[in-house]
Amino acid sequence: MTSANLTDTAQVEQGTSLWKDAWRRLRKNRLALFGLAVLTVFIALALLTPWIAPYAYDAQNLDLGASPPSAAHWLGTDIFGRDLLTQILYGGRISLAVGFVATAVALVIGVTWGAIAGYVGGRVDAVMMRLVDILYALPFMIFIVLLMVVFGRNLLLLFLAIGAVEWLTMARIMRGQVQSLRQQEFVEAAVSLGLSPATIVRRHLVPNALGPIIVYTTLTIPSVMLLEAFLSFLGLGVQPPATSWGLLISYGAETMEEYPWLLIFPGAALTLTLFALNFLGDGLRDALDVRGSGD
Amino acid sequence: MPLLSVRDLQVDFTTRNGRITAVNRIGFNVEPGQITAIIGESGSGKSVACYSLLGLLPTPPASIESGSAVFDGRDLLQMSERELREIRGRDIAMIFQDPMTCLNPYMTVGNQLVEPLIYHRKVTRAQARERALELLAEVGLRDPQATIDQYPHQFSGGMRQRVMIAMALINEPRLLIADEPTTALDVTIQAQILELIAELQRKRNIGVIFISHDLSVVADIADDIVVMEKGHVVERGDRQAIFQAAEHPYTQKLLAAIPAGSKPPADAVREDLIQVRNLCTWFPQGRGAEPLRAVDDVSFTVQRGEVLGLVGESGSGKSTIGRSLLRLVPVTSGEVLFDGTDVTGLAGAGLKQMRRRMQMIFQDPYASLNPRMSVYDTLAEPLLLHGIATRKTVEQGVLQLMDDVGLARAFVRKYPHEFSGGQRQRIAIGRALATRPEFVVADEPVSALDVTIQAQILELMLELGREYGLTMLFVSHDLAVVRHIADRILVLYKGRVVEQGTGDALFNAPQEDYTRQLLQAIPGRGLL
Numbered sequence: 001m002t003s004a005n006l007t008d009t010a011q012v013e014q015g016t017s018l019w020k021d022a023w024r025r026l027r028k029n030r031l032a033l034f035g036l037a038v039l040t041v042f043i044a045l046a047l048l049t050p051w052i053a054p055y056a057y058d059a060q061n062l063d064l065g066a067s068p069p070s071a072a073h074w075l076g077t078d079i080f081g082r083d084l085l086t087q088i089l090y091g092g093r094i095s096l097a098v099g100f101v102a103t104a105v106a107l108v109i110g111v112t113w114g115a116i117a118g119y120v121g122g123r124v125d126a127v128m129m130r131l132v133d134i135l136y137a138l139p140f141m142i143f144i145v146l147l148m149v150v151f152g153r154n155l156l157l158l159f160l161a162i163g164a165v166e167w168l169t170m171a172r173i174m175r176g177q178v179q180s181l182r183q184q185e186f187v188e189a190a191v192s193l194g195l196s197p198a199t200i201v202r203r204h205l206v207p208n209a210l211g212p213i214i215v216y217t218t219l220t221i222p223s224v225m226l227l228e229a230f231l232s233f234l235g236l237g238v239q240p241p242a243t244s245w246g247l248l249i250s251y252g253a254e255t256m257e258e259y260p261w262l263l264i265f266p267g268a269a270l271t272l273t274l275f276a277l278n279f280l281g282d283g284l285r286d287a288l289d290v291r292g293s294g295d
Numbered sequence: 296m297p298l299l300s301v302r303d304l305q306v307d308f309t310t311r312n313g314r315i316t317a318v319n320r321i322g323f324n325v326e327p328g329q330i331t332a333i334i335g336e337s338g339s340g341k342s343v344a345c346y347s348l349l350g351l352l353p354t355p356p357a358s359i360e361s362g363s364a365v366f367d368g369r370d371l372l373q374m375s376e377r378e379l380r381e382i383r384g385r386d387i388a389m390i391f392q393d394p395m396t397c398l399n400p401y402m403t404v405g406n407q408l409v410e411p412l413i414y415h416r417k418v419t420r421a422q423a424r425e426r427a428l429e430l431l432a433e434v435g436l437r438d439p440q441a442t443i444d445q446y447p448h449q450f451s452g453g454m455r456q457r458v459m460i461a462m463a464l465i466n467e468p469r470l471l472i473a474d475e476p477t478t479a480l481d482v483t484i485q486a487q488i489l490e491l492i493a494e495l496q497r498k499r500n501i502g503v504i505f506i507s508h509d510l511s512v513v514a515d516i517a518d519d520i521v522v523m524e525k526g527h528v529v530e531r532g533d534r535q536a537i538f539q540a541a542e543h544p545y546t547q548k549l550l551a552a553i554p555a556g557s558k559p560p561a562d563a564v565r566e567d568l569i570q571v572r573n574l575c576t577w578f579p580q581g582r583g584a585e586p587l588r589a590v591d592d593v594s595f596t597v598q599r600g601e602v603l604g605l606v607g608e609s610g611s612g613k614s615t616i617g618r619s620l621l622r623l624v625p626v627t628s629g630e631v632l633f634d635g636t637d638v639t640g641l642a643g644a645g646l647k648q649m650r651r652r653m654q655m656i657f658q659d660p661y662a663s664l665n666p667r668m669s670v671y672d673t674l675a676e677p678l679l680l681h682g683i684a685t686r687k688t689v690e691q692g693v694l695q696l697m698d699d700v701g702l703a704r705a706f707v708r709k710y711p712h713e714f715s716g717g718q719r720q721r722i723a724i725g726r727a728l729a730t731r732p733e734f735v736v737a738d739e740p741v742s743a744l745d746v747t748i749q750a751q752i753l754e755l756m757l758e759l760g761r762e763y764g765l766t767m768l769f770v771s772h773d774l775a776v777v778r779h780i781a782d783r784i785l786v787l788y789k790g791r792v793v794e795q796g797t798g799d800a801l802f803n804a805p806q807e808d809y810t811r812q813l814l815q816a817i818p819g820r821g822l823l
Contacts, residue, residue, distance in 0.1 A: 012704070012705050012707060012708055013705050013706060013708065013709060014708055015669050015670075015706075015708040015709035015710045015713055016709075016710065016713065017667065017669070017710050018666055018667055018710065018712070019667075184662045184663075185657040185658070185659055185662045185663035186662060186663050186664055186665045186666075188618075188623055188655070188657070188663075189655065189657060189663055189664075189723070189726065189727075190665075190676075191623060192621050192623060192650055192653070192654060192655045193650065193654075193676065193677045193680060193726070193730065194646070194647040194648075194650035194651055194677075194680060194681065194730075195676070195680060203665075203668075203676075204665050207665075207667040208665065208666065208667055
């Protein structure tokens with residue numbers, strides 16, 4: 001017998017991991033697939049923007065002023081004669097980046113924090129979770145506004161600030177998952193094999209707790225994007241000439257009676273993304289629910 | 296005339312993978328005043344058949360394709376949901392396996408008992424309560440006056456099952472369907488409940504359908520036995536015929552799977568591998584409360600190469616002892632010497648080294664495997680962790696383990712949910728053996744398995760024990776199983792050792808009352 005044995009024999013049956021199984025179920029959910037497709041297109045557009053945008057993002061044409069959609073400007077122009085499509089494309093880069101990066105920050109902190117608190121338990125858990133409770137109790141909007149005022153408006157800071165408040169719920173979910181999982185016999189088996197706590201958390205607990213976390217993540221991204229839109233609306237987020245969907249909507253709202261397209265198109269882009277994420281999140285929740293696997 | 300006559304019943308399920316016939320044109324009779332046992336392993340269709348009679352199956356996915364079930368001159372399968380509701384709970388009552396999930400935790404037992412009475416018989420609440428008190432006394436609840444207003448969580452498992460029985464009987468049904476009513480109970484409680492059901496059935500002259508996976512459970516009480524396999528009735532007959540002259544090979548297989556006899560005694564006196572001295576494992580119960588003394592001053596030795604059986608009911612501390620030896624729960628005091636080293640004081644690298652030499656096999660093969668890891672990952676993990684195999688040889692090591700535990704190599708990339716319970720237990724055994732341990736704690740390794748699978752796994756464990764030269768601590772509530780596999784047996788009661796000795800000595804000449812009680816409780820000891 002050689003070690004090539006396994007790969008050579010053709011009759012090794014391929015297993016279906018729970019991830020594969022979930023993906024199979026997700027594929028049957030049309031709304032979720034639609035959401036996934038919309039997101040993929042938007043992300044691709046955001047990545048390719050510098051090459052495909054029809055105009056430079058700060059190119060003004062004051063002679064033109066605000067003009068409705070036309071052949072030259074598909075989605076019209078704003079009061080400075082800037083192409084709205086270009087603005088939306090560049091704004092999408094910022095909005096999506098804020099959504100994904102801030103959520104990723106929240107994900108990493110929250111999962112690590114919650115997993116450690118849940119697995120170690122006892123005093124460590126108590127201290128870690130009380131800290132979460134305290135942060136929960138802080139009026140986070142004021143917290144972010146304060147950060148922005150003190151350190152100046154800065155995109156990186158915005159990511160960090162939003163991520164820093166969004167991880168709290170993530171940590172709580174993770175802790176609950178880990179607490180119920182560590183009662184299970186396969187964790188005891190891992191302990192009796194002599195695995196270190198770090199390995200047990202990484203290999204045995206986190207993968208099994210990820211289902212609800214993934215679902216929550218897809219629902220966090222839209223709320224983070226809304227938060228950014230809100231901060232930009234207040235004038236605390238992104239600074240012109242850089243732009244975001246929130247900023248565009250804020251300007252559009254000011255002039256919506258004269259130039260409705262300035263509100264409609266950025267609003268549609270944001271709404272479509274939020275819908276897509278919510279559909280995907282819903283689909284993932286159904287797909288990852290093990291109880292649904294017997295259908 | 297039979298009380299219930301089922302003919303030609305077929306129930307199909309529509310699943311993702313097409314239609315499955317769960318019950319395939321079966322027929323049986325239930326006579327008034329008799330107990331008809333329906334025996335079969337999981338997936339045999341025994342429960343589905345009975346649930347379909349009362350319209351308790353969700354349709355879809357289930358559909359009743361054909362058949363009739365004549366009860367009292369009327370065909371149950373032709374009745375509307377409204378008519379069935381009248382019958383259910385009044386003429387036909389059910390008892391389920393898990394008494395905890397079948398009682399509403401937010402209602403007192405008394406209120407739950409009177410509900411069906413008020414619904415079906417239109418009596419006043421006071422009359423109903425009077426009746427409920429009578430019944431609780433009849434099913435053997437001590438002091439019904441005091442307990443009727445308690446909530447289900449205040450009762451023990453056996454008491455809850457008595458309440459369930461009272462609830463089933465309160466409307467004077469003529470047919471009682473009991474679905475594995477004792478499977479979740481300890482062996483001594485099981486014996487009491489079986490006796491209660493048989494007694495009530497005689498006194499009230501009702502018909503009983505007793506569903507079970509275990510032939511030995513019904514050996515003392517069944518009048519007729521129906522054996523089901525994969526949706527078919529393979530054999531039917533009275534108790535004598537089934538136990539003494541079973542014709543169908545499947546019935547014979549079921550009978551053969553009932554563990555019997557004891558292991559031949561070991562020849563030579565061997566050295567002690569493990570010495571447990573004054574072991575105490577207490578669990579704190581919150582501030583001010585007395586700690587729960589799960590294991591209280593227990594001392595014993597395990598000799599190299601022997602299988603030591605640990606028997607006791609739930610709460611006797613038998614599982615906690617196993618976990619204490621492996622340092623899976625914190626030990627309060629006492630010594631556990633493994634090959635001369637005190638395990639209780641180890642930490643860090645020393646503990647990891649010791650863990651390699653002591654492994655555990657768990658009860659629930661569904662919970663003891665990480666659902667996200669394939670067989671390969673599960674078995675490779677211990678091999679790599681302890682440097683038993685290198686990256687290059689690990690594949691060979693995994694396949695060797697699969698051969699040893701009797702799993703086809705083709706399954707190496709499969710995940711736990713794609714296996715049956717027995718196969719999963721094989722994977723778990725493989726994982727425990729991967730580190731080449733000297734000592735294995737097996738915590739009820741077969742009690743979650745069907746009888747025939749149970750026999751196979753026990754055989755496998757005995758064989759691997761010899762092959763690997765294992766010393767084993769075999770924890771179980773089932774005396775017959777322990778006698779079959781163990782060289783010596785320790786009987787535990789409330790955290791203390793009550794008696795110890797070889798299987799034959801305990802069975803033939805028990806010294807303590809508690810041991811005698813346990814032996815008395817083994818179902819079917821007369822017929823087997």
